[in-house]
Structure formats: structure tokens, C-alpha cells
Amino acid sequence: MVDKALVNQACLTRWPICSLLVFGGPFSVGLLSRPGVEKNGGIVFSSLRLVEMIRRQLVSHPSPPFPALSPKFSRIVAQSALPCRTSLGRRESLTLFASVFASAFLALEPNTLKFDLYPRVSAAEEDEFQQEEERVIQIFQKASPSVVFIKDLEIPKNSTNSSDQISTADDDDNAKVEGTGSGFIWDEMGHIVTNYHVIAKLATDTRGLQRCKVFLVDSDGSSFARQGKLIGFDPSYDLAVLKVDVDGHKLKPAVIGTSSDLHVGQSCFAIGNPYGYENTLTTGVVSGLGREIPSPNGGAIRGAIQTDASINSGNSGGPLIDSYGHVIGVNTATFTRKGSGLSSGINFAIPVDTVVRTVPYLIVNGTPFRDRF
Numbered sequence: 405m406v407d408k409a410l411v412n413q414a415c416l417t418r419w420p421i422c423s424l425l426v427f428g429g430p431f432s433v434g435l436l437s438r439p440g441v442e443k444n445g446g447i448v449f450s451s452l453r454l455v456e457m458i459r460r461q462l463v464s465h466p467s468p469p470f471p472a473l474s475p476k477f478s479r480i481v482a483q484s485a486l487p488c489r490t491s492l493g494r495r496e497s498l499t500l501f502a503s504v505f506a507s508a509f510l511a512l513e514p515n516t517l518k519f520d521l522y523p524r525v526s527a528a529e530e531d532e533f534q535q536e537e538e539r540v541i542q543i544f545q546k547a548s549p550s551v552v553f554i555k556d557l558e559i560p561k562n563s564t565n566s567s568d569q570i571s572t573a574d575d576d577d578n579a580k581v582e583g584t585g586s587g588f589i590w591d592e593m594g595h596i597v598t599n600y601h602v603i604a605k606l607a608t609d610t611r612g613l614q615r616c617k618v619f620l621v622d623s624d625g626s627s628f629a630r631q632g633k634l635i636g637f638d639p640s641y642d643l644a645v646l647k648v649d650v651d652g653h654k655l656k657p658a659v660i661g662t663s664s665d666l667h668v669g670q671s672c673f674a675i676g677n678p679y680g681y682e683n684t685l686t687t688g689v690v691s692g693l694g695r696e697i698p699s700p701n702g703g704a705i706r707g708a709i710q711t712d713a714s715i716n717s718g719n720s721g722g723p724l725i726d727s728y729g730h731v732i733g734v735n736t737a738t739f740t741r742k743g744s745g746l747s748s749g750i751n752f753a754i755p756v757d758t759v760v761r762t763v764p765y766l767i768v769n770g771t772p773f774r775d776r777f
Contacts, residue, residue, distance in 0.1 A: 539727070543673060544685045546729045550658035551722055552596055553619040553677045554632065554646075556583040556605055561613065579615065586676035586722030587646065588658040588731065589620065590763060594650040596620075596632060597763055598721030599736050600642045601700050607637050607644070616646060619682070622653040636766030639701035641758055642736050645766045658723055661730025663709065663755035666690055674713040674735050674751075676722030688713030697737050697752050708752045709733045715751035724753040732756050 557579040585602030589595075596618060600607065606614040616632040632646035667690065674686045692710035699705045711724065715738045724733035733753030740748060765771070 540673070540685075540687065543725065543727065543729045544675065547658065547673075547723070547725050548675055548683050548685075549621045549623065549625070549656045550589045551675045551677075551683065552587045552589065553680075553682050554585045554587050554596075554598060554602055554721065555581055555617045555619070556585070556603065557615040557617055558582050558605075558613050559615055561611075582614075584677060584680050584718045585720045586718065586735070587618070588721075588723045588734075589655050590645070590767075591657050592650070592655050594630075594648045594655065595635065595763075595767055596646040596648060597734065597759065598644055598646065599734065600637045600639045600644045601736075602721045603632075603634060603637070603644050603646065604639075604700065606634055618646060618648050620648070620655070622650075623656045624654070626653070628653060636770035638762055638766060638771070640699050640703050641705060641754060641762055642699055643734070643754065643759060643762050643766070645763060659728075659730045660760065661726055661728070661732050661756060663707075663732050663757045666693060666709065666726075666732060668692060671727050672709075672711050672713055672732065673725050674711070674715055674719060674722060674753075675725065676715075676719035676735060678714075678716035678718040680718055684719075686714040686719075691750070695752060705736075705754060707755050707758065708736075709755055711751050711753060712749045713751065714749075715753075731759075734759055 559579045582605055583602070585598055587596045587598030587602070590597045603616055606616050616634070617629055618632040619627065619629045621627050630648035630650075632648050635645040635647050637644035670690050672688055672690055674688070676684060678684050688711050690709060691712050694706070695708040695710045697705050697708045709724065709732070713724070715735045719735050720737075722735050723731040724735050726732050733755050735751070735753045737752045738748070739750040
């Protein structure tokens with residue numbers, strides 16, 4: 405007769421999966437439905453007794469994990485198996501004892517098994533993850549005040565304002581939003597660098613109805629909006645410069661880096677306003693260098709940076725920055741899946757070295773250097 409206290413102790417082991425395997429393993433193959441099994445009530449208690457004895461044997465002999473059975477232990481196993489042999493075939497008995505042995509093995513204390521089914525991250529790895537997370541947060545907090553949100557507006561035809569005048573609140577309320585984009589602050593005087601295709605309607609406006617409204621933040625964190633005046637543009641590099649009135653505000657220009665020493669695989673970050681969601685950060689790596697992409701005037705922009713940092717509609721003109729928060733490119737284009745409008749993860753930025761060569765001439769002359777003669 406099996407001691408009930410022994411049964412209770414076996415059922416209350418640390419891992420309930422012991423009992424699950426004892427009942428679920430053998431019985432899931434239809435053993436309970438075999439004729440005569442229900443008459444042998446000792447099968448369950450014998451199984452539980454066998455589980456407990458195997459567990460004790462393994463605990464007392466932790467190494468090797470599957471020790472040879474002692475003579476006493478073998479007799480107990482044989483006695484426990486007697487009820488089973490009267491009603492179960494050889495295959496069912498093997499299934500039963502395999503489940504029982506696995507149950508006993510799993511019922512051991514975790515420190516006895518010397519392994520963890522749920523590996524935990526070490527303290528050093530947790531610190532490394534936390535430091536990386538804090539670094540990305542600091543990069544965004546440092547760079548985001550230099551990023552602006554640009555709205556391309558078309559004011560009503562009956563408006564009396566000319567393109568050189570500041571639009572009124574009524575004009576803004578009645579204006580139609582033709583598109584949105586991003587840009588970044590070039591200097592403290594209010595020059596804003598963006599893509600030409602973001603302000604193309606303003607650049608080609610012949611009716612005086614197009615406006616660009618720029619939303620930005622000063623160095624104190626105060627948000628304000630100004631109308632952007634087009635200073636110069638260069639469609640061949642998809643670049644343009646706006647200027648806003650900064651009276652009463654001190655701006656924080658973006659920190660300009662270099663694109664000459666970039667490497668495939670290094671981290672990069674895109675900040676912009678995709679679909680009008682301001683100050684959005686996406687992360688990725690430099691996926692390729694020296695790419696060629698089409699320009700708005702039908703030519704080719706050579707030397708573009710390829711990245712998998714997500715760039716969507718509204719990101720155009722925003723900065724691509726490195727791990728130091730320095731601008732390494734101007735986000736300009738993305739390949740979309742045909743018919744879906746969704747980004748394919750292949751995105752491009754104009755290298756900042758090209759921007760540095762072009763923007764000063766646009767600020768001074770309004771046209772690129774090659775078009776002056």
C-alpha cells in the first residue's frame with residue numbers, strides 16, 4: 405500500500421509539471437481507456453511513489469545526472485511496475501516510465517539541476533543596455549531643438565497679401581496644406597536647410613499664393629512659428645534654404661559633421677516630422693555609401709547615403725545624425741513597395757559634405773555657384 409503522505413509530497417513538488425507529466429504523458433495515449441486499467445487503482449499511486457523515489461535518488465546522487473539505480477531502488481521500481489504489467493503492454497509501460505522519470509527529473513530543485521530554463525540577463529548586460537538607451541535619449545534631446553517642421557500652404561485667391569508679406573492668422577486658418585516636410589537650423593540668423601522638393605511649389609509659384617510656415621523651438625525650449633522666406637535652392641542636389649524672422653528668439657543651430665569618414669554598419673538616427681508627427685526619432689545604420697538617386701530636375705545625385713532608419717513622407721529635409729549628434733546627411737528619399745506606399749527600408753540622404761559646399765552659395769547668391777555665370 406502506498407503512503408498517502410508520500411503521494412501528497414510528490415504532488416506538491418516545486419514544479420507542478422511533475423504531476424502533469426505523470427497523468428498527461430501516459431494517459432494522453434489512451435491508457436485509461438484500456439480494459440482493466442480502471443480496476444487497477446494502484447497504478448497512479450505506484451507512479452507517484454516511483455516519481456518520489458527517483459527524485460530522492462537523483463538528489464542524493466547529483467552527479468552524474470542519471471546515476472545507476474541501487475539494488476534497493478531497483479526492487480522498488482519493480483514492485484511499482486507490477487500493477488502496470490497486469491494491464492499495460494510493453495509500449496505503454498515504456499511510455500509511462502519515461503514520463504515518470506522525466507517528471508522526477510523536472511521535479512528537482514533548480515540548484516540541483518545546475519541550469520536555468522529561463523536564462524536571465526546579467527547585471528553587466530543590463531547596464532550596457534541601459535547605457536545605450538540613455539545615449540540615444542541624450543542624442544535626441546541634444547539634436548531635436550535644431551529640427552523644424554515645415555508646412556507648405558496655399559492661401560485663398562482673395563487674399564490681399566503678396567508673397568513678400570507676412571500672412572495673417574486668417575490666411576493661415578483658411579490656407580490649404582499642400583504638404584509637410586522637415587528641415588534643420590543652419591545658423592543663429594534663422595537660415596533653415598531643407599529639400600527643394602519640400603518647397604518646390606513655393607519656388608515655382610507664379611500667382612503669389614504659396615507660403616511656407618516654419619514651426620521651430622528656440623534655445624530656451626519655447627515653440628513659435630514664422631513664415632519662411634525662400635532664399636535659394638538647387639534642384640540638382642534637392643537642397644533649398646529658407647529664412648525666418650528670429651527677433652526675440654535665440655536659435656540652436658545643428659552641429660554639422662562630415663560624411664567623408666562614414667562606414668557601413670555605423671549607427672545613425674533620423675529626426676523629422678513624418679505624416680505631420682513632430683519630433684519623431686527613427687534609428688538604424690548606414691546601409692550603403694556612394695549611392696546614386698534621381699534629383700528633382702531629372703539629373704542624378706551621386707554619393708548619397710543609404711540607411712535603414714525609417715524615412716517617410718514628412719521626413720524629407722530633416723537631418724540624418726551620427727552617434728555624436730552631428731548632422732551627416734539630409735534625409736531626402738525612400739523606396740516604397742509598389743502599390744502600397746509603405747517604406748521598403750531602403751532610404752537615402754544627401755551627404756552633408758555636399759550640403760556644406762552648396763548652402764553657403766545659396767545663402768549669399770540664391771543660386772548654386774555653377775549657375776552664376
